[in-house]
Amino acid sequence: MSGRILIAGGGLAGAATAAGLAQAGVPVTLIERETGPVDKICGEFLSHEAQASLARLGFDVNSLGGHSIDHLVLVRGNASITTRLPFTGLGLTRKTLDEALLAHAQSAGAVITRGLTITNVSVENNITVDxxxxxxxxxxxxxxxTGKHELRGLRRDVRQPHDLVGFKMYFRLTPQNQAALAHKIALILFNDGYAGLQMVEDHQANLCLLTSRTRLQQLGGKWQALLMDLCCDSPYLARILAGAEELLAQPLTIYRVPYGYIHRPAATDSAHIFRLGDQAGVIPSFTGDGMAIALHSAALAVDMFTRGGDASAYHRRLSGDISGQIKRAGWLYGLASSPYLQRLIFSGMQMFPASLRMAARLTRVPVKSQL
Ligand SMILES: Cc1cc2nc3c(=O)[nH]c(=O)nc-3n(C[C@H](O)[C@H](O)[C@H](O)COP(=O)(O)OP(=O)(O)OC[C@H]3O[C@@H](n4cnc5c(N)ncnc54)[C@H](O)[C@@H]3O)c2cc1C
Incomplete structure (x- = not known):
């Protein structure tokens, strides 16, 4: 089918698709509502698979000044387990990464339009984008x-999203604590959620966490009160944040992320609408693999579209590629949500640190699926 090809949203999935299509000689226009670089709520752990997908687009992620991460520290109360990751990740802000990938797509020939918000999509003979x-x-x-943002006319079929609230804040740690966190991602477990803490570029630390709405309400909905409460629960967090300066005026927040969502193609779906990234599947954030899924979906969509494949074949293939890891991550998250099981799993991992590496491997985009 010939005609205009549009991409709605210029996050990682949209920008990678724009780059891939432009490199294949397909004229494409991307519409992004933000006028320029913005902070996004994300732990900003760029996994090995995500880096490999970017490299296949000819994108040099290593030139962006990210912080390499090769160890995982799993923390619960006063106890912690440190293990080497089975791969090297990168701590890199989305503000830097998304912007650089959009520029890469533009230099490949994609038309990038900024500051335009799509309000509705309707499908008849053609697709109409308002x-x-x-x-x-x-x-x-x-x-x-469009990532986590629903688009009128094409809402995701999301059932019972978790009642979790997410926060993200950048900190300037003391030099001593920067050194203590260097090249590590700390995953800090709480009874009702968890936090990820790691260094990103420019000597900033990213704290991204999920907590229950109930806890937040009990603390009057206040970020400072929540942070103090979490530091009381976690001596590790209190130690690393001691003397740190907050770098954003306000934390970024998110509510009710539909973890576990996977788009199931229906017979009524348009054969010409390809869902990418979080619009196709949402993996629990602790895996640090949402960006890899977004980039994998982009590569697959470009590959199938340029070979004449339609959206239903693409959605079937993508769901086969990512369902297993999303389900395993949901299962692990479900187990860790019970304080009793969390204690049990943590003790097991203390005895067998290799099981932690195995959990990290099981929640990756399978190598056989990577393009
Ligand atoms: C708390 C949390 C922590 C996370 N931590 C990690 C992590 O450490 N590592 C990891 O790999 N993944 C992580 N993720 C997941 C990751 O952030 C997402 O999977 C990834 O951003 C999905 O990319 P995307 O391109 O689909 O969407 P997005 O990155 O959300 O991009 C969507 C884009 O569409 C634009 N847009 C939206 N609506 C419109 C509209 N109507 N018109 C025009 N433009 C529009 C937005 O401005 C945005 O630029 C985390 C997620 C959460 C919630």
Whole structure:
């Protein structure tokens, strides 16, 4: 089918699709609502598979100043387990990464339009994309990459999202604590959630956490009160954040992330709308593999589209590639959500640290699926 090809959203999935299509000689226009670089809520752990997907696009992620991460510290109360990761990750802010990938797509020939918000999509003979304050555009094919944001006309079929609230804050740690956290990602378990803490570029530390809405309400909905409460639960967190300076005026927040969601293609779906990234599947954040899934979906969509494949074949294949890891991650998260089982699993991992590496491996995009 010939006609305009649009990408809705310029996060990692949208930008990688734009780059891939442009490199294949396909004229493509990407629409992103942000006018420039912004902070995004994300732990900013870029996994090995995500780095490999970026490299296949000819994108040099290592030139962006990220912080290499090769150890995992799992923390619960006063106890911790440190293990070498089975791969090397990168701590890199989304503000830097997403912007650089959009620039990469643009230099490959994609048209990148900024500051336009898509308000609705309707599908008849063509796909009609309504844009706030502009005339509507028609497209023959739409790549839907609006991430966590639902688009009217194409909402995800999300059931019972977790009642968790997410926060992200950057900190300037003391030099001593920067050294203590260097090249490590700390995963700190609480009874009702967890936090990830790691260094990113420019000597900043990223603290990204999920907690229950109930705890937050009990603390009057206040970020400072929550942070103090978490530091009381975790001497490790209190130690690393001692003397640290917050670098954002306010933390970034998110509510009700639909972990475990996988798009199931229905017979009524348009054959010309490809769902990418978080619009296709959402893995629990502790795995640090959401960006890898977003990039994998982009590579697969480009590959299948340029070979004449339709969206239903793409969705079936993608769901086969990512369902296993999303289910395993959900299962692990479910076990860790019970304080009793969390204690049991933690003790098991203290005895067998190799099981921690195995859990890290089981929640990756399978190597056989990577393009
Ligand atoms: C708390 C938390 C921590 C996480 N930590 C990690 C981690 O450490 N490592 C990891 O790999 N993954 C992590 N993830 C997952 C990761 O952030 C996502 O999987 C990834 O961002 C998905 O990329 P995307 O391109 O689909 O969506 P996004 O990155 O959300 O991009 C969507 C884009 O679409 C644009 N957009 C939205 N609506 C519109 C509209 N109507 N019109 C125009 N543009 C629009 C947005 O501005 C945005 O730029 C985490 C997620 C959460 C919630």
């Amino acid at each position: 844009i706030a304050g502009q005339t509507s555009l028609t497209a023959a094919t739409l790549f839907l990459a």
